[in-house]
Amino acid sequence: MGKINLNAMKQARKEQEIETPVPEALEQAYANVWGKDKETVQYIELNHIVPFADQRGRTQPFKISEEKVSQIKLSASDIGIVTPLIVRKVGAEYQIISGHHRYIAAKELEMLTVPCVVRKISDDEAIKYVTECNIQRSRLLPTEYAEIYARYMEMRNDIDMTAQEIADKFAISKKSLYRYIKILDLTDDLKKMIDEDKLHTDTAEIFCGFSADEQDAVYEFVQQTGKKVNRTMAKAMERITQEQEVTSYEDFLPVLEQPKKPVKNKLYSGFAEKYSVNYSEEEWDNLVSELLTKHFENR
Template sequence: MTDNKRKNLGRGLAALLGDEEDDEQDYASLDKVRASRTVPIEQLQANRFQPRRVFDEEALQALTDSIQAQGLLQPILVRRREDDPNSYEIIAGERRWRAAQKAQLHEVPVVVRDMADREALEIAIVENVQRRDLTPLEESEGYQRLMDEFQHTQEDLARVVGKSRSHIANMLRLLQLPDSVKQLVQGGEISAGHARALLNADDSEALAKEVAKKGLSVRETEKLAQQVKQAAKGQGSQKTKSKAPQKDPDTRQLEDDLSSLLGLKVNIEFHGQGGTLTVQYKTLDQLDDVLNRLNQQPRATQH
């Protein structure tokens, strides 16, 4: 794709169609409709690169009512299908196409462009992202698809959609969430900001449900996740300490006596009727000193 086209993508679909509010019914678009061609509505097919999975029915009905009253004032951006030259694939404007079907239009205005799959996916994502029509997860999945299928880097994506690289990185991190948390984001019960605050939480699923139930703010969610993390660390330290059994005074005294005798740290562990005596030394000289000390001890007289 040329640099000019990439710059146009960064400005959004308006740069391709010459209009700033492409998705709205606008009388200023009438000249553009006259310049486009009209095709039977059944010749159009949905965009296979469409990142949006959910279309708001209330908004779709409002657009249908507008089309019934005023006609379709905005053309739909399409490209010819390679396997059927008489059919077109929608690149941008699928919501208008759906509304036109509900309004029972027989023909719709289109603008035909030649473009490869990569550009078609880019435009589909740009159109929805800049109009904020996508859910956070749909946006994230669209970015990931561009990276997987067309080897985009995060810098490429930032340039294409006109967002910062940190925004791209934060959106992609949402894909690391458990499925149950993703469902809460997709359903609008928690925001992308809430979800990002839970990314490194020990039990993000339980916390996400609590956040949704209590209606916590993003800042409150961050504090909650931090509190849970600190509590888990404290419990882990306490468990580690409690695992070491307390030795009785006689055992500790015996360890002290042996340590004084040998000049090294001694540890005694009992196992049933027996046990283990551990002498810690750092050098061979220390070990030689232990042997000398033992040899100097008086031996019991044998009878």
């Protein structure tokens, strides 16, 4: 059996794509009917499209999900990219506002063009559009929320919004807004642990004041003990750093032996008995606060 020439097959596929235009009926179906404003859809070559980056060169704040890219590829390999990307013109290129997963899927499938809606969006408004186009995803990671809130806070004077108005926009308290932003001051290891729900989000407010070595010790503590660190434990760790030099995760082990005051709240006591847990009053408060925050953020 002769050797298969993969390069020749790949080139033939590309030539076939070039010679076979987008069906006129499909192109016409797209044109002037996309969205409530009936925006025109254009087929733009992939090599003219680039991922989003703001004026400082920072990329869009959402993490790319390989699973989502794979899901898009399953259908796109048969019927192409159906939902147009939202892009804006920047020089000779088109910058993605919404559709990074579709863009990556199209690149991996070696498509030549993808459907796009081109919008006129200024640099000052770009991050708002990126956020609002992507915030509808079912669940964002805490670090993604942190990036979004931080960027809104940076440009609040330009967009004439106070911190309270930004918090109201995302249906969270101003206190939660600032707590999320503190996540960005953590080491990459602790950020990842917060995304993986191994640290409570409100511990960032405490751990951001730790040195890099102390944060590394927190990371090792969680790795070695398997314990999820809540705010009560984080405060106990903070006291340890104030009393001694922390050189190892073992310096934090005494927090596991912290005595707990009896719970007076009857509702909490009932939950403790029902679920066989031994939480302090503050731990119950933190848990309720965290669950309510997640509930209202996902509405």
